[in-house]
Amino acid sequence: MSVLLKVNKIKTYFPIRRGLLQRVIGHVKAVDGVDFHLNELETLGIVGESGCGKSTVGKTVLHLIPPTEGEVIFEGDNLEELNEKEMQQKRMHMQMIFQDPYMSLNPRLTVREIITDAPVYHGLIDRKDTRKLAMKLMDFVGLSSRQLNRFPHEFSGGQRQRICIARALSLNPKMIICDEAVSALDVSIQAQILNLFRDLQQEFKLSYLFISHDMGVIRFISDRVAVMYLGRIVELAEKKELFTNPLHPYTKALLSAIPLPDPEQKKKRQPLQGEVPSPTRNYPGCPFAERCPMVIEECSTTVPQLTELGNNHQVSCIRV
Amino acid sequence: MNSTIDNIDKGQENVTFEKGESLSLLAWYRFKKNKLAVASSVFIGLLILVAIFADWVAPSHYAAEDFMSSYLKPGKDFLLGTDFLGRDLLSRIIYGARVSLSVAVIGTLTSFIVGVSYGIVSGYFGGKIDNLMMRIVDILYAVPTILFVILIMVYFRAGKSEEFTGFKALMYNLDASMGGMLFIFIGIGLTAWLPLARITRGETLAVKEREYIEAAVSQGIGRRRILFKRILPNIMGPLIIYASVEIPTMILYEAFLSFIGLGVNPPTPSWGGMIAEGIQGIRSYPHLILFPSLAMTLTVLASNFIGDGLRDALDPKLKD
Numbered sequence: 058m059s060v061l062l063k064v065n066k067i068k069t070y071f072p073i074r075r076g077l078l079q080r081v082i083g084h085v086k087a088v089d090g091v092d093f094h095l096n097e098l099e100t101l102g103i104v105g106e107s108g109c110g111k112s113t114v115g116k117t118v119l120h121l122i123p124p125t126e127g128e129v130i131f132e133g134d135n136l137e138e139l140n141e142k143e144m145q146q147k148r149m150h151m152q153m154i155f156q157d158p159y160m161s162l163n164p165r166l167t168v169r170e171i172i173t174d175a176p177v178y179h180g181l182i183d184r185k186d187t188r189k190l191a192m193k194l195m196d197f198v199g200l201s202s203r204q205l206n207r208f209p210h211e212f213s214g215g216q217r218q219r220i221c222i223a224r225a226l227s228l229n230p231k232m233i234i235c236d237e238a239v240s241a242l243d244v245s246i247q248a249q250i251l252n253l254f255r256d257l258q259q260e261f262k263l264s265y266l267f268i269s270h271d272m273g274v275i276r277f278i279s280d281r282v283a284v285m286y287l288g289r290i291v292e293l294a295e296k297k298e299l300f301t302n303p304l305h306p307y308t309k310a311l312l313s314a315i316p317l318p319d320p321e322q323k324k325k326r327q328p329l330q331g332e333v334p335s336p337t338r339n340y341p342g343c344p345f346a347e348r349c350p351m352v353i354e355e356c357s358t359t360v361p362q363l364t365e366l367g368n369n370h371q372v373s374c375i376r377v
Numbered sequence: 378m379n380s381t382i383d384n385i386d387k388g389q390e391n392v393t394f395e396k397g398e399s400l401s402l403l404a405w406y407r408f409k410k411n412k413l414a415v416a417s418s419v420f421i422g423l424l425i426l427v428a429i430f431a432d433w434v435a436p437s438h439y440a441a442e443d444f445m446s447s448y449l450k451p452g453k454d455f456l457l458g459t460d461f462l463g464r465d466l467l468s469r470i471i472y473g474a475r476v477s478l479s480v481a482v483i484g485t486l487t488s489f490i491v492g493v494s495y496g497i498v499s500g501y502f503g504g505k506i507d508n509l510m511m512r513i514v515d516i517l518y519a520v521p522t523i524l525f526v527i528l529i530m531v532y533f534r535a536g537k538s539e540e541f542t543g544f545k546a547l548m549y550n551l552d553a554s555m556g557g558m559l560f561i562f563i564g565i566g567l568t569a570w571l572p573l574a575r576i577t578r579g580e581t582l583a584v585k586e587r588e589y590i591e592a593a594v595s596q597g598i599g600r601r602r603i604l605f606k607r608i609l610p611n612i613m614g615p616l617i618i619y620a621s622v623e624i625p626t627m628i629l630y631e632a633f634l635s636f637i638g639l640g641v642n643p644p645t646p647s648w649g650g651m652i653a654e655g656i657q658g659i660r661s662y663p664h665l666i667l668f669p670s671l672a673m674t675l676t677v678l679a680s681n682f683i684g685d686g687l688r689d690a691l692d693p694k695l696k697d
Contacts, residue, residue: 161592174598
């Protein structure tokens, strides 16, 4: 297994500007030093509450938002060092599927144009072959290829997400970033789409960076899981390891919040107090300290580092 | 290498495709249902034909004078009567449509092209460029248009035309060959594009943040293509609505300039100029002011109905 994507200490800050002169008075630290890698043919799940920066991680990896600090190395190339032309070429190998299938399809284009515009633009196929390619990809994602001249508004949510998947596949990518790709769908449709993701992974030899807030979805699709809190990864482990042996108190709280289908089974919950604190603040210690059930004095002064505990299990907590 | 594209199936040639209905097509269906707007379109269409073929349609030339039959009431020989020089009123109204319609068409077209290209660049590139471009618009907004037009006209038209030289002579001759319409176009062109530039910028700012634009960027599609193929079609609706609502304003603006004597050169007829001439004898010969006013009212009313119809068709949310 070789490493496809390597993310080194990326930070993505958004400046907050005020006043007539638009002076910078602070930063929203959406991603604050995130480190991980993605192997070929692997699915890395990123899970966390809303506002923890998981979508920003996805966009930063693709350089849709360039990182404030740190580097993204994809297929051995540092994306920061590529010029515009090289970047356009590189983008073909890393695609994205967005959360809202109603917003991520251009309403003025037919499905055929949506799917085949990029390959034609990059010269992968001839303009006269667009119909064949569109039909083929629509078959792959489970859409009737007879509908290739229809427009996005003529499809349902699940069908639209399939169009998004076909669009992402059209450039024959190595990696697809799925940013809450099933969150906007009904549960029954979610299952279909997740199965489709799995099948396509084999067929197209794909790696996924799967971003979701849904532990159930993450558990189904991922090989490894990263848990994010306030712009940092607090725990990263193999799926099985993480779900059976969570070490970070935040991960434990998330896992205890998964609803069980069995009403008889009583479960000890560890509900978290309060909300995700503001990402604009500076934290002298652990950002999770004020909500943590295991907090001790040291937590508010020592910044925990992500440390390897063996078994490919990394945790960022001084109490573990 | 490109497995998606290499093995496209060859056997799917004889499939019947479902027809898609684009947003523009749906808008056309809505527009067709609006009887008032369709009737107005027919009216304006006929008017345009009449204006183009005025030489064949009009009973006589607009400058053909007959002193023996001045100030005639509407009757058999002169359908709408004659003016103080004995010129046939109907012919003058027909030729006058040329001025009104060309101001409407050319004014709208130039302000649309200039305003939209200016606004889309400003909105898409943003930042300092946007700031600078919009401040220029603000400054031009502050110039009193009428005053400016009057100054231009006084500068270029006052004095003996035989003594003009260089640029002044060129402008004067150009204006004279257009029957005095050049300065009207300049006056309109100076300001009419400003609101369109602002609207375009606003729409561009909104659309460029949409996920389907982000998707196009993440597919490595170039800036120019995104600007013209992805953003422009999606902001066209509101722009067309605004431009069509502006048409009556332009017709009235020309009429106003002609009314105060700054419009087309006599004897070229324009509805505003005819009203100005007719007002001198409003008590004794009301038909001199009635018919040109009627022509203008109908035209303005019809273009308003078309504008409303377009608005309802292109943006169904705005209806009522």
